Amino acid sequence: MKKKVFLLLIVSLYLYSCSQSPTEPIRPIITFNFSLMEAQYIKLIIYDQFDMLVITLVNEELGANHHSIVWDCRNEDGQTVASGLYYYTLKGDEYEIIREMIIIK
Numbered sequence: 001m002k003k004k005v006f007l008l009l010i011v012s013l014y015l016y017s018c019s020q021s022p023t024e025p026i027r028p029i030i031t032f033n034f035s036l037m038e039a040q041y042i043k044l045i046i047y048d049q050f051d052m053l054v055i056t057l058v059n060e061e062l063g064a065n066h067h068s069i070v071w072d073c074r075n076e077d078g079q080t081v082a083s084g085l086y087y088y089t090l091k092g093d094e095y096e097i098i099r100e101m102i103i104i105k
Contacts, residue, residue, distance in 0.1 A: 028103060032057070032069040032088070039063045040093040046071065049085040073103060 032044060044058040054075045073081050083105045090097045 028073050028105070030071045030073065030101070032071070032090070033066065034090065035066045036062060036064050036092075042067075043089070043091040044069055045089045045091075047087045047089070048081070049087075051087075054081060054086065 036042075039061060042058050042060065042062045043056070045056050046054040048054050055071070056076075057069050057071055075081055081103060083103055085100060085102055087098060087100050
């Protein structure tokens, strides 16, 4: 029997400065907001335009609740990603959502 799953995914882009210095560049921060009606195993993964893994943001069981996952636009090695086209994949127990996003610096 398939479970009914409610999923709301809102991606928002926030810009902030790391310090008060006027020479400090503004770094994009992307927040992934989603709600789960029941606990399930979730993966949130970012890929570049060449389908190469950039970073895995979530790879664990999450409870039934609203979740906010923040990505500071850095890869697995801690380096800031370049401007360009990226894809994010949100996988749950019975679904997979793939969307694209563009990062412009």
